[in-house]
Amino acid sequence: MPPMNLVPVNGTIQNISAFGNNCCQQQVTIRNSDGIQNFIIHPGTYVIEEIRLHPGMNVTAFYDANLPIPLIFPPQYQTVFIGRRNPAETIYAGNFDESLLSLDGTLQLNLGRSTNIVTSNGQPYNCSPGGQLLIVYYTTTTRSVPPQTTPRKVIVIC
Incomplete structure (x- = not known):
């Protein structure tokens, strides 16, 4: 699929x-x-x-x-x-590869200590979120190509 x-x-x-x-x-x-x-x-x-x-x-x-x-x-x-939606935040949903680059090449994730990573039912997700469908909440990105961000929250759709 x-x-x-x-x-x-x-x-x-x-x-x-x-x-x-x-x-x-x-x-x-x-x-x-x-x-x-x-x-x-x-x-x-x-x-x-x-x-x-x-x-x-x-x-x-x-x-x-x-x-x-x-x-x-x-x-x-x-x-x-x-x-x-918080007006100061962007929500992105899409598939990511193992290096946390979105498959469409438009967003690179850099996970930080403060990034909250959970499953769709709100439970902690203790594995690497790479290779999954993710919903990502973030505020700013770099001006690089692709843009990079350290998200506030990542929801892993298992």
């Missing part, structure tokens, strides 16, 4: 509603400078830290650009990950 091509969308939740007749799915409407986009939250969606989503919350939602997307307006995506 090829790695997911995760695309982030930052914005503010405008509305949350039921999606169709399925009580296990919700549609979250997000507004940002690009307009309105709808995200389907389904049982396979990972809601980071299991937060309760609500209108007015700043979030980052990730969808897999390799999956088919219906040609409707506003766009409607199947959500892979969604989590609260």
Whole structure:
């Protein structure tokens, strides 16, 4: 199976509603400078830290650009990950190699003593996170190519 091509969308939740007749799915409407986009939250969606989503919350939602997307307006995506966004922080999700370089070559991680590395259920992760799908929280990067960062938090999706 090829790695997911995760695309982030930052914005503010405008509305949350039921999606169709399925009580296990919700549609979250997000507004940002690009307009309105709808995200389907389904049982396979990972809601980071299991937060309760609500209108007015700043979030980052990730969808897999390799999956088919219906040609409707506003766009409607199947959500892979969604989590609260701190405006001073960036959230990146993607696959990393053993040297902690993202497979798309856009981010190099330098883990520090203060980097909190956990599994998706919040438990400490005591192995190297290289070669895994990671959700990374960071504030600044170098101007090198690829940009390097020492993240605040890394969530390993096992």
